[in-house]
Amino acid sequence: MHIAEGFLPPVHAAAWTVAAAPFVVHGVRAVVRQVREDPDSKLLLGAAGAFTFVLSALKIPSVTGSSSHPTGTGLGTVLFRPPVMAVLGTIVLLFQALLLAHGGLTTLGANAFSMAVAGPWIAYGAYRATRRFGLAISVFLAGALANLATYGVTTLQLALAFPDPTGGIAGAVAKFGSIFAITQIPLAVVEGLLTVLVVRLLAHNSPKELLRLGVLRRSETTATAEEARS
Amino acid sequence: MTRRDAPLETLAHTGPWRERHPADKAVLALGLLVCAVALPPWPGAAVVGTVALVLLAGPAGVGPGRAVRLLRAPAAFIVVGALPLLVAVGGPTVLRWDPAGLARAGELVGRSLAATLCLLLFAATTPLADVLPRLSRLGVPPAVTEVAALIYRLLFLLLDTARTVREAQAGRLGFATRGAALRSAAGQAGAVFVRAFDRARRLDEGLALRGYGGDLAVDVDAPAPSRRFIASSVLLLAVVVTTTLLLRLVIA
Incomplete structure (x- = not known):
């Protein structure tokens, strides 16, 4: 769920850009450092970014019977960590704006804050907090919460920009929230399930990559591979 | 594309x-x-x-x-x-x-x-390919513009992979039920992940053979x-x- 071009008043668009900037700059520094230490990692980051874009273009079943798209940031966060996702997510949003007219340039900061900053950090917090309970639970929460957090922050951004005449900001949160909640909450659950399925598949097919990315521990590789096979 | x-x-x-x-x-x-x-x-x-x-x-x-x-x-x-x-x-x-x-x-x-x-x-x-190299002049670090250019290069290839897998799955009733549709979407994501990293590895090997020193700057046709x-x-x-x-x- 992206905010469309020109949808936010200029002051709000600028304020959200300022809010997202420190996180994106922090991510850019992490990327520059990583690339300086290991020039080959540039290619892997390119692969990770392209993967994130394609993930967001996949069709997943939606509650209304039609299909919708995952945000892909939960899986991206589990695989590549939030600072890198802040950069990759912002690049993906820029690409979506310029290739698909989905989102926009004036709303890039606001969309980056919700999808590339808030979603990944909340997902990562949940993932780390629940990692000891098993890979499936933590990955499910990361996928579902990244989606829900993105939707929640977008709702807040819209409510702050267009408060309700009687209900104020809280009333506007209820209005903007309810219009998308019917599809978005089940979609978050579906994205959580999808993320678990993808990670199980990757643990089976590409355990080396997952070990390198720190998602799997060496003790888990055999067990997860067998679980995926059964 | x-x-x-x-x-x-x-x-x-x-x-x-x-x-x-x-x-x-x-x-x-x-x-x-x-x-x-x-x-x-x-x-x-x-x-x-x-x-x-x-x-x-x-x-x-x-x-x-x-x-x-x-x-x-x-x-x-x-x-x-x-x-x-x-x-x-x-x-x-x-x-x-x-x-x-x-x-x-x-x-x-x-x-x-x-x-x-x-x-x-x-x-x-x-075209996005014209914009990305010029972002460096706006203060974006070259490492980031180069990663963005790599994403652009891999993107259409991976979208093609996802579509090919989707068509193959559709031919095998991969979207007959909601559960099957979800498993099929996960299959597409898995295939794209493997393909993305395989292409990155092959690109890396190809560049290494051409004396890659960590700089991916390309000549931009500049009217x-x-x-x-x-x-x-x-x-x-x-x-x-x-x-x-x-x-x-x-x-x-």
Whole structure:
């Protein structure tokens, strides 16, 4: 769920850009450092970014019977960590704006804050907090919460920009929230399930990559591979 | 790259402004975008929207029918997003019709549609491959622009992979039930992940054999910015601002 071009008043668009900037700059520094230490990692980051874009273009079943798209940031966060996702997510949003007219340039900061900053950090917090309970639970929460957090922050951004005449900001949160909640909450659950399925598949097919990315521990590789096979 | 994946990029690569410097198009389209957002929505959105639509349909070579078709999907999002402004919450009834909301929603839809037309004008005339290397001049570190360029290179290949896998799954009843559809989507993501990292590894090996030292800078075909085009654009922007402000005075 992206905010469309020109949808936010200029002051709000600028304020959200300022809010997202420190996180994106922090991510850019992490990327520059990583690339300086290991020039080959540039290619892997390119692969990770392209993967994130394609993930967001996949069709997943939606509650209304039609299909919708995952945000892909939960899986991206589990695989590549939030600072890198802040950069990759912002690049993906820029690409979506310029290739698909989905989102926009004036709303890039606001969309980056919700999808590339808030979603990944909340997902990562949940993932780390629940990692000891098993890979499936933590990955499910990361996928579902990244989606829900993105939707929640977008709702807040819209409510702050267009408060309700009687209900104020809280009333506007209820209005903007309810219009998308019917599809978005089940979609978050579906994205959580999808993320678990993808990670199980990757643990089976590409355990080396997952070990390198720190998602799997060496003790888990055999067990997860067998679980995926059964 | 296929027309289905990125119709805007296809238009940008084949349109009459393909050879123009991105700065020319940025001054015109992004200047109009700033006008769309900064000017009072009524009559600013109508003036900017009309100018952007005429430019898209005419000189930019998109054509009126295609311009409207390109606008359709973003317009649906904009209209649905503006619906909550038509109602107010609280008071004796939980939800009630807000008569003042219609004007606010109208202004919001107008401003957003005009801004989207300006975005379309830029996106349908400027290939992303022309924009990315020049982001370094705006202060973006080269490491980030190079990662973005790599994403661009891998993107269409991976979209193709996802589509091929989807078609194969559809032929095997992979979308017959919701559960199957979800498993199929996961299968596509898994295939894309493996393909992405395989391509990155192969690219790495190919570059290493050519003496790759960590610098992916490429020569950019660079026609100089046209002073005439930029001057005309600035003049047009001045006309847009003046017309909007004059019309506003007349309406008031």
